Ligand code: GTP
């Protein structure tokens with residue numbers, strides 16, 4: 458249960474993030490996949506994380522403290538073609554430094570658009586997570602946008618690709634920031650991980 462969610466700080470450097478003394482869950486995925494919207498849905502606060510119809514809205518590492526004892530972290534998206542190469546590599550460094558150095562990161566939530574067939578960029582990203590021992594789960598987003606059967610087909614295809622890469626399915630959730638589908642399941646996952 459989330460009783461309280463507050464913005465703490467935005468950073469470009471993981472070293473300036475809050476002391477790594479509380480469990481932390483970060484949200485990543487392609488630009489516009491719905492990371493910030495999901496955080497707002499989970500915390501019942503439409504204005505907590507900044508969202509936009511245009512990709513590339515979130516550009517920093519944003520910490521939110523939940524119930525005073527764990528963190529949600531909104532990260533910039535990857536695969537945003539409109540930024541210059543220089544900015545892209547700065548972002549990539551910022552994110553990869555954060556992900557590989559943040560000791561209190563319990564799980565990285567990799568958001569995947571449930572409307573799409575498996576995308577190369579997402580498969581490459583989770584492969585990189587595997588290579589770098591970053592524990593991740595999958596959160597399929599925007600389930601309200603198409604028929605359940607289509608969502609199921611796309612998820613099955615994505616999981617098949619995961620089996621090819623890892624030999625097993627990762628843990629996954631199906632969500633919608635619009636209908637709040639998946640809310641209880643994702644929050645239960647966080648609660649159980651925080652308790653351990
Ligand atoms: P960046 O910060 O730019 O990387 O994007 P983001 O992944 O944080 O996406 P954001 O939450 O800003 O949402 C992008 C757009 O998708 C916005 O117009 C949202 O309203 C819309 N959106 C996000 N989640 C959902 C959802 O579950 N259902 C529907 N219908 N729209 C959604």
Ligand code: MG
Pocket residue numbers: 492493494507508514515531532
């Ligand atoms: Mg965002």
